[in-house]
Amino acid sequence: xxxxxxxxxxxxxxxxxxxxxxxxxxxxxxxxxxxxxxxxxxxxxxxxxxxxxxxxxxxxxxxxxxxxxxxxxxxxxxxxxxxxxxxxxxxxxxxxxxxxxxxxxxxxxxxxxxxxxxxxxxxxxxxxxxxxxxxxxxxxxxxxxxxxxxxxxxxxxxxxxxxxxxxxxxxxxxxxxxxxxxxxxxx
Amino acid sequence: xxxxxxxxxxxxxxxxxxxxxxxxxxxxxxxxxxxxxxxxxxxxxxxxxxxxxxxxxxxxxxxxxxxxxxxxxxxxxxxxxxxxxxxxxxxxxxxxxxxxxxxxxxxxxxxxxxxxxxxxxxxxxxxxxxxxxxxxxxxxxxxxxxxxxxxxxxxxxxxxxxxxxxxxxxxxxxxxxxxxxxxxxxx
DNA sequence: TGGGTGTTTTGACAAATGTCAAAAAGTAAA
DNA sequence: TTTACTTTTTGACATTTGTCAAAACACCCA
Numbered sequence: 524x525x526x527x528x529x530x531x532x533x534x535x536x537x538x539x540x541x542x543x544x545x546x547x548x549x550x551x552x553x554x555x556x557x558x559x560x561x562x563x564x565x566x567x568x569x570x571x572x573x574x575x576x577x578x579x580x581x582x583x584x585x586x587x588x589x590x591x592x593x594x595x596x597x598x599x600x601x602x603x604x605x606x607x608x609x610x611x612x613x614x615x616x617x618x619x620x621x622x623x624x625x626x627x628x629x630x631x632x633x634x635x636x637x638x639x640x641x642x643x644x645x646x647x648x649x650x651x652x653x654x655x656x657x658x659x660x661x662x663x664x665x666x667x668x669x670x671x672x673x674x675x676x677x678x679x680x681x682x683x684x685x686x687x688x689x690x691x692x693x694x695x696x697x698x699x700x701x702x703x704x705x706x707x708x709x710x
Numbered sequence: 711x712x713x714x715x716x717x718x719x720x721x722x723x724x725x726x727x728x729x730x731x732x733x734x735x736x737x738x739x740x741x742x743x744x745x746x747x748x749x750x751x752x753x754x755x756x757x758x759x760x761x762x763x764x765x766x767x768x769x770x771x772x773x774x775x776x777x778x779x780x781x782x783x784x785x786x787x788x789x790x791x792x793x794x795x796x797x798x799x800x801x802x803x804x805x806x807x808x809x810x811x812x813x814x815x816x817x818x819x820x821x822x823x824x825x826x827x828x829x830x831x832x833x834x835x836x837x838x839x840x841x842x843x844x845x846x847x848x849x850x851x852x853x854x855x856x857x858x859x860x861x862x863x864x865x866x867x868x869x870x871x872x873x874x875x876x877x878x879x880x881x882x883x884x885x886x887x888x889x890x891x892x893x894x895x896x897x
Numbered sequence: 898t899g900g901g902t903g904t905t906t907t908g909a910c911a912a913a914t915g916t917c918a919a920a921a922a923g924t925a926a927a
Numbered sequence: 928t929t930t931a932c933t934t935t936t937t938g939a940c941a942t943t944t945g946t947c948a949a950a951a952c953a954c955c956c957a
Contacts, residue, residue: 584853591849603845607838636834640827647823647834651794654837657844658790662778665851665884666771669944689905697852702944704906856914876935889914891936 524551526597527572527625534652535645545635545642549625554618561616567605569626573598576622577686581694582614590694593687595680599649619687669698670706711738713784714759714812721839722832732822732829736812741805748803754792756813760785763809764873768881769801777881780874782867786836806874856885857893 528546531537537545549572554560561567563582571578573594580592580600591614594600605612606629636643663672673696676683683692693703715733718724724732736759741747748754750769758765760781767779767787778801781787792799793816823830850859860883863870870879880890 589853604842607842636831640830643827643830643834644823647830647837650834650837650841654841654844655791655794657841657848661844661848661851664848666776688903699945700905701907701946705944708906875933886915887935888916888937892914895936 524549524625526574530572530597530599531645534648535641537641537645541635541639541641545645548631548635549627551623551625553621553623555621556618558622559615559617560624561602561605561612561614563613563615564611566609567602567612567614567616568629570599570601570606570629570632571616572625572627573600574623574625575620576624577619578616578622578624579619579687579691580614580616581691588694590691593680593683593691593695595683595686599653603653619691664697669696669702670709672696672698673703673706711736711812713761717759717784717786718832721835722828724828724832728822728826728828731826732832735818735822736814738810738812740808740810742808743805745809746802746804747811748789748792748799748801750800750802751798753796754789754799754801754803755816757786757788757793757816757819758803759812759814760787761810761812763811764806765803765809765811766806766874766878767801767803768878775881777878780867780870780878780882782870782873786840790840806878851884856883856889857896859883859885860890860893 524546527549528542531545536542560569560571560578571594573596575596577596578594578600579590580594580602581588581590583589592600600616602612602614602616604610605614609629632646636646663675667675676692676696689703690700693700696703698706711733714736715729718732723729747756747758747765758781760783762783764783765781765787766777767781767789768775768777770776779787787803789799789801789803791797792801796816819833823833850862854862863879863883876890877887880887883890885893
């Protein structure tokens with residue numbers, strides 16, 4: 524819980540009555556490796572924060588699985604489109620390690636946003652951060668080689684190699700596993 | 711101004727005192743073709759809405775120019791990172807046609823967000839919309855061929871070919887002009 | 898220890914896209 | 928209409944990445 528609150532403070536320091544009220548609506552949970560937090564076709568009602576473990580967000584493209592995002596410890600994740608638009612998700616989310624998480628229900632978040640301007644502001648900043656990240660990733664995908672994308676990922680997550688199978692990393696980088704293997708060999 | 715207000719209502723219908731107060735802080739402007747709204751290296755203080763014309767957002771990658779976004783009529787645009795993080799922009803913005811725009815200054819927007827919860831909410835929804843768009847574009851770039859991306863662009867902007875040089879479109883799609891030319895020829 | 902299973906690498910070749918140079922087409926002004 | 932200029936297309940070839948199949952490696956556990 525401490526890590527979560529610290530992350531939230533980074534975005535916006537809620538004044539005290541709201542801070543603890545906001546803290547209260549996060550539900551702590553723990554699941555084994557392989558557990559699905561979200562199956563494709565259902566609406567993503569929760570915004571997650573992972574304190575320990577790894578989550579993988581993926582979808583089916585024709586017959587293949589495509590990894591859209593890898594969430595390591597101390598990060599937020601969810602199906603952006605499904606959560607905000609309240610539509611069935613084309614994404615699924617499962618855990619690559621036994622994990623500990625906090626989950627925040629969409630409706631409870633929205634209620635608190637309606638009630639407290641401060642919560643709304645904090646949430647707005649959180650989304651703004653996601654938008655900036657999303658832009659950076661887009662530029663990376665569009666204008667860097669597989670090699671460069673791999674280096675960038677390693678720089679941001681030095682221990683990802685030990686924790687996530689290469690097939691998922693390759694898919695996340697937008698290349699095949701074989702290409703990733705060759706890129707790695709070249710250095 | 712009507713178009714702008716209609717777009718804003720789509721996101722969130724502001725109640726009346728705030729709606730007109732919000733409308734007041736948008737500054738109308740008109741510039742000739744080629745005018746730079748933002749030069750790289752300076753902070754992007756304005757969020758723009760274009761009512762007539764085309765704006766191109768681009769940056770320098772080594773010796774080349776890369777088109778990051780093309781904003782046709784009735785859309786919002788700005789340098790996301792610079793505007794939110796208040797840092798010098800690596801992006802520049804200029805106009806491909808004589809254009810009419812509305813501009814909203816960062817500080818005025820933030821002041822109104824602080825003052826009115828409703829404005830904050832509307833702005834939050836606006837950013838949420840950008841985030842969803844950004845996600846969709848990311849998937850498109852990562853998992854579609856040049857051919858498919860071209861078709862998608864045309865479907866969303868049928869008149870873009872008449873208004874934007876192919877070199878810019880190619881760059882926006884993340885391919886070279888020659889490849890775009892061949893993709894076009896193949897249908 | 899030795900299968901058995903899943904993961905990662907390698908090889909041979911195909912497909913997509915990039916690069917550079919030149920030709921063709923289009924546009925605008927004299 | 929002619930010229931000068933810009934934009935778009937084409938050609939030849941190089942590079943990157945993908946595909947499919949097989950080999951090498953790593954790990955678990957009986």
